[in-house]
Amino acid sequence: MTQLLLHAPHQNFLLAALPEEDFVRIKAMLELVPMPLGQVLYESGGKLHYVYFPTTSIISLLYVLENGASAEIAVVGNEGILGISLFMGGETTPSRAVVQSAGFGYRLKASLLKQEFNRGGPMMHLLLRYTQALITQMTQTAVCNRHHSVDQQLCRWLLLSIDRLASDELSMTQELIANMLGVRREGVTEAAGKLQKAGLIDYSRGHIKVLNRAGLEKKVCECYQVVKTEFDRLLPDLKRAHHQTLSKTGI
Amino acid sequence: MTQLLLHAPHQNFLLAALPEEDFVRIKAMLELVPMPLGQVLYESGGKLHYVYFPTTSIISLLYVLENGASAEIAVVGNEGILGISLFMGGETTPSRAVVQSAGFGYRLKASLLKQEFNRGGPMMHLLLRYTQALITQMTQTAVCNRHHSVDQQLCRWLLLSIDRLASDELSMTQELIANMLGVRREGVTEAAGKLQKAGLIDYSRGHIKVLNRAGLEKKVCECYQVVKTEFDRLLPDLKRAHHQTLSKTGI
């Protein structure tokens, strides 16, 4: 019963941005699911049976090389959907999706999503605009990987992550962050140590709290703002949806 | 008159992969345009008035940082289309499109493309599948930027480029390649020198000829094959179209 109050589809802003009519129709098909840390939602090349709309969780899209090294391509949180390859027509992608921050989300059967997409209405256009925003995130990751230091990338990663959560805290070991950023664990230790000394974050055994968000924004490379601006531009409805959600839940 | 024989829309495999009915309809709206080296087809954030279907040219999508440094996100050749943001709904993107290899292509008015996309038929699905293939290229670039050496990246870049041309030669200075890869010119000089010594390429003042394609494929990182495989998987029609083109033009 508590869960019914704590969880609602409109906590996912992509869903919340839909016109009432579409939202109601889709809502009836959604299924609330817990998303524990580390859960692999799909494997590279595997078939997707569901798409996911995270509400309180974050999903990391990452690519794993033959030698086991990895790199994060993008993150999906309560602003998005996991499983774009379904409506893009490819069915699969060469990357992996892992729950990076435990929480909940709603899932929708693949066939139902395709059906909704093929209606060609607001849902389709919203999904396509979201996909373009995701593309921006991916390309910016490529640029950032090329030109920016581990320090800057950690800041970007932290900001992108907490933006996709209600909270300013996240559970994540340095080892895992290193996997995401595609760098060594020691590199993350050093970078995080600097941020800690500067009083921007508080770090202890898999638990990070952002103490000074503005400070992080001063240190981060331009990549963060580019991604954020592009999401806001392409999906202005999300902000509106966000505000509505806040007022509905009375936060 | 010669031009009419040398140039035809079906040299762009994305167009050629369309059903006859759609191809004929769209063909009537296309306009052949020369695409000189270095031409900027669109600027970051700028509005697109046309989409481009390259036939004998290659277009580079690159992102330019505030400090002037740059990195290539993806390349578009005769297998694709420039301007996906139009049908994705964003209208603009934060990247720049530059002609990387001079040649020709066909352009189509933005409004007409959107109209075709919104028919929801084969054209829409082809464009979406192409977009997914492009996403793979972008994400693989991100991974490659993180984990692979300049040497390997140069091989990848060369292979991706000649795949998008009929020829095994391209006109491109080391300086420009460095801009694409987001590395120093000296780095490219060194890497290209090694390939030259190994007899894999012939390099001289802005003109590269691939002498031993198989040799390059042995040296390249896995990223090249991942992108190629994904294009073939998502767009099998392109291969078929390719063969038809060869027989039609009698090459």
Added chain:
DNA sequence: ATATATATGTTCGAATACGAACATATAGTG
């Protein structure tokens, strides 16, 4: 409370790429 697994901190030599300076070579131009 003790043992153990896990997380974080620290150090050091090696490898790679950077930034800058300069040398050489070739295409075009007058």
Added chain:
DNA sequence: CACTATATGTTCGTATTCGAACATATATAT
């Protein structure tokens, strides 16, 4: 032909990251 702009080759010191080894600290289980 000589001149000039451009392209490529080479070198050297520096910075960053890597890879590996090892030290310390904290949570969890018994």
